[in-house]
Amino acid sequence: MVLPLRILLDKVAGKSVLCLSVLIGSLLFLIVGGLYFKSLPILESHSFWDLISKSIWKPGKEQFGFLPYILSTVYITIISLTIAVPLCILCSVYLSEYASKRVKSFVTSLVDILAGIPSVIFGIWGIIMIVPFISDTLAPAFGQEDTTGYSILAGGLVLAIMVFPIVIHIMLEVLRTVPVELREASLSLGANKWETIKKVVLRKAAPGIIAAIVLGFSRAFGETLAVLMVVGNTALIPHSIFDAGYPLPALIANNYGEMMSIPLYDSALMFASFLLLVVILIFNVAARFFMMRVERRMS
Amino acid sequence: MFWRKFEERLFNFLIRLATIIIIGCLFVIVLTIVVKGLPAMSWDMISKSPSGGFYLGKEGGVLNAIVGSLYLGIGASLFALLLSIPVVVYMNVYAPTHSKFAQYIRISLDILYGIPSIVYGAFGFLIMIYLGLKVSLLAGIVTVGLLVLPIMARTMDEVIRTIPKELTEASLSLGATKWETAMKVLLRQAFPGILTAILLGFGRAIGDAASVIFTTGFTDNVPESILQPAATLPLAIFFQLGSPIQEVVNRAYASALILTIMILVISISSRLLSRRFNKNIIK
Amino acid sequence: MQTSINEPMEKTGNASQHATLIQPLNGQSLNGVKTHISVRNLNISYGNSQILKNVSIDIPDKKITAIIGPSGCGKTTLLKTFNRLIESSDGIKIEGEVLVDGENIYGKNVEVTNMRKKMGLLSQRPMPLPMSIYDNIAYGMRIHGIRKKSILNERVTYYLKQASLWNEVKDRLHQPATKLSIGQQQRLCLARGLAVEPEIILGDEPTSALDPISSQRIEEKFVELKDQYTIVMVTHILRQARRIADYIVFMYLGEIVEHGPAHELLENPREEMTKEYVKGVIS
Numbered sequence: 106m107v108l109p110l111r112i113l114l115d116k117v118a119g120k121s122v123l124c125l126s127v128l129i130g131s132l133l134f135l136i137v138g139g140l141y142f143k144s145l146p147i148l149e150s151h152s153f154w155d156l157i158s159k160s161i162w163k164p165g166k167e168q169f170g171f172l173p174y175i176l177s178t179v180y181i182t183i184i185s186l187t188i189a190v191p192l193c194i195l196c197s198v199y200l201s202e203y204a205s206k207r208v209k210s211f212v213t214s215l216v217d218i219l220a221g222i223p224s225v226i227f228g229i230w231g232i233i234m235i236v237p238f239i240s241d242t243l244a245p246a247f248g249q250e251d252t253t254g255y256s257i258l259a260g261g262l263v264l265a266i267m268v269f270p271i272v273i274h275i276m277l278e279v280l281r282t283v284p285v286e287l288r289e290a291s292l293s294l295g296a297n298k299w300e301t302i303k304k305v306v307l308r309k310a311a312p313g314i315i316a317a318i319v320l321g322f323s324r325a326f327g328e329t330l331a332v333l334m335v336v337g338n339t340a341l342i343p344h345s346i347f348d349a350g351y352p353l354p355a356l357i358a359n360n361y362g363e364m365m366s367i368p369l370y371d372s373a374l375m376f377a378s379f380l381l382l383v384v385i386l387i388f389n390v391a392a393r394f395f396m397m398r399v400e401r402r403m404s
Numbered sequence: 405m406f407w408r409k410f411e412e413r414l415f416n417f418l419i420r421l422a423t424i425i426i427i428g429c430l431f432v433i434v435l436t437i438v439v440k441g442l443p444a445m446s447w448d449m450i451s452k453s454p455s456g457g458f459y460l461g462k463e464g465g466v467l468n469a470i471v472g473s474l475y476l477g478i479g480a481s482l483f484a485l486l487l488s489i490p491v492v493v494y495m496n497v498y499a500p501t502h503s504k505f506a507q508y509i510r511i512s513l514d515i516l517y518g519i520p521s522i523v524y525g526a527f528g529f530l531i532m533i534y535l536g537l538k539v540s541l542l543a544g545i546v547t548v549g550l551l552v553l554p555i556m557a558r559t560m561d562e563v564i565r566t567i568p569k570e571l572t573e574a575s576l577s578l579g580a581t582k583w584e585t586a587m588k589v590l591l592r593q594a595f596p597g598i599l600t601a602i603l604l605g606f607g608r609a610i611g612d613a614a615s616v617i618f619t620t621g622f623t624d625n626v627p628e629s630i631l632q633p634a635a636t637l638p639l640a641i642f643f644q645l646g647s648p649i650q651e652v653v654n655r656a657y658a659s660a661l662i663l664t665i666m667i668l669v670i671s672i673s674s675r676l677l678s679r680r681f682n683k684n685i686i687k
Numbered sequence: 688m689q690t691s692i693n694e695p696m697e698k699t700g701n702a703s704q705h706a707t708l709i710q711p712l713n714g715q716s717l718n719g720v721k722t723h724i725s726v727r728n729l730n731i732s733y734g735n736s737q738i739l740k741n742v743s744i745d746i747p748d749k750k751i752t753a754i755i756g757p758s759g760c761g762k763t764t765l766l767k768t769f770n771r772l773i774e775s776s777d778g779i780k781i782e783g784e785v786l787v788d789g790e791n792i793y794g795k796n797v798e799v800t801n802m803r804k805k806m807g808l809l810s811q812r813p814m815p816l817p818m819s820i821y822d823n824i825a826y827g828m829r830i831h832g833i834r835k836k837s838i839l840n841e842r843v844t845y846y847l848k849q850a851s852l853w854n855e856v857k858d859r860l861h862q863p864a865t866k867l868s869i870g871q872q873q874r875l876c877l878a879r880g881l882a883v884e885p886e887i888i889l890g891d892e893p894t895s896a897l898d899p900i901s902s903q904r905i906e907e908k909f910v911e912l913k914d915q916y917t918i919v920m921v922t923h924i925l926r927q928a929r930r931i932a933d934y935i936v937f938m939y940l941g942e943i944v945e946h947g948p949a950h951e952l953l954e955n956p957r958e959e960m961t962k963e964y965v966k967g968v969i970s
Binding site for chain 1: 408411412415416418419420421422423425426427429430432433436437441445464486487490491493494495498504508509511512513515516518519520521522523524526527529530544550553557581582583584604606607610611612613614616618622637638641642645652656657662664667668670672675
């Protein structure tokens, strides 16, 4: 039997979309594999532990100590989340439990717009407002007179704002899955609204809130340009929040130009990307785990 | 009893304050950019490319970067669209209903979405080495295209997943093939969502800087071929900002204003458009 | 998916317990009426749960057959096996045969779109395609190769009249179909189904989303159409079955409990279960 053209088209199309889907499905492995493959040279000449625990960075002498970069990244991320998490929880609670429908849709669309603003804009804003604010007002108030303002605190503050949208988005999603009946049950027992939220809603949604935080963490961890612009970029381990830092993404972005001219340098930068990627993959898996617990709890 | 009341009042206040702070940030950022950028704004900024001495404060504008960003944004969105549509069609039409593989693709796209753009930049760099490609618009388009792919594909996927299964069945039961059903019914039904997805990806592609550093390079000319390097607005802002000359820094502010306006236009028009194209849609 | 005529011998043995219920195969008469669809030893399971258990039934030609039973009894699943909408789920196992005009539609060489063309489907909620009223009707015809404008015009008019919708929509054929009321939408779906010239109309609780008056019109339409079409409908409304069905199949927990001409089954059910259902004790 000769197949009509349209049936044939359907069969060909089915096979092609499957092939493309396999390709896209393997993209993650390609990225992980590619970066790992490119970091092999440095992993062969230096031990993994040395790379992440030493703090001397002299590519010309083949000394690659990533510790200052790793610590800067971790500190900045922690600062940003310390600021962002409480604000995001409070804001999501307001939006999901108190705000009227109109206010809610207005605020969420503003948050969506915030999510769309490019990182370079956050960076430039950080330079215009945050950096002077730290050097002129905040640092002197804590007895630190001679800071430039370009510091891990500035990076953390800028990052906090960049993390808002993603965290709020997920938290709202999670809070929405808490059944209304649960709230009504608590209210009918005489608890007031805030007690209900604190003791029932937030507790029930806890794993989801953790998932939101973890995803915010992974977003903050890899953000490059905005942080690079305000963080000072000196390869020392920061000892106070007013010290400059040098996070991993900034290291990669700042040195791409020279990386082919010094032996092992390119491999070192690829290793830095690989490190970022692995940490983010771990966070993602963790977040997924927490989200699964939410789903189980709610059903 | 007093404490109970006090606590409730306190938190009533705090949640509103937090919300105001968060929205306030958006307004403060946009306002700062406008206030700083407007004085340095001129017709030259958007109509001319940098001429000699531009980085010392002389004649010129950032047309090269505006056009470069638009080329990159359009190219990357098209590239991502060409990959997303088939994947989305596979996941929602060809794959069996509870397919493990489709589920895997969804998860892997979600994870890809979380990977920072600097890592895409590094990966794009690897692709370039592998293909023997130089720093160029094409390399940028591929890299940024891969970066926006997860956003686009998952946004479309979520939209198509909300389409009732009965609609697919209605088309199939008329004797349409899966391909006809996908092209003539599902993509049509999901059209506003697809539009939103494209604009979302476009906005992201225009604004991204970290992945572009490795792959697209920078040039003072408007690129004439896809194999030439291209300037992009975020990088133009970044480079001008590093200048010790105040006029160049002011131009960075003006460039930032241009980029902000472009992003706001995209994000607001995507909202309006998706509302307009709703007429054929089953609710 | 597995299809077999004689694979599990023990199953045939099992089936013989129901031998009294199984009617003679196709071509022979069923109380003097030709059969149109015959189901033979159909088993459908999803994971560990068996949705249809050894179902065998003959659907008479040019009659209204109603499948009734409490919700979750597998009636919709059975209906969807008739045009193979059921196969597109992962993990679903189908064994047995469904013969339409004597041909097993689960056979190897069956072209599924041609087979589906023989059957129009009305779903629970009306599902107009995301296009105009006119294009909704023309969709199936265009897919099956009718391109000529004059023929399309003529047939669109004809089928809209068939579904008693013409007078209400003749002035706004190019408006989106979603602008119609729910009742009109369901008649549009009927017209759309008729336009591909099927032999069978399948209805999956086609009136459940409609108001009483619209429901009545669909019912009237069915009675009119049964001279030309074989109609099979799933319904949970016993009174609807009583009003229009010629033949009734009663299902419970994935099995056919009893089937027969409508008045017989409703007035003198043989099985205890049917009795209780008809009386309204179980529902």
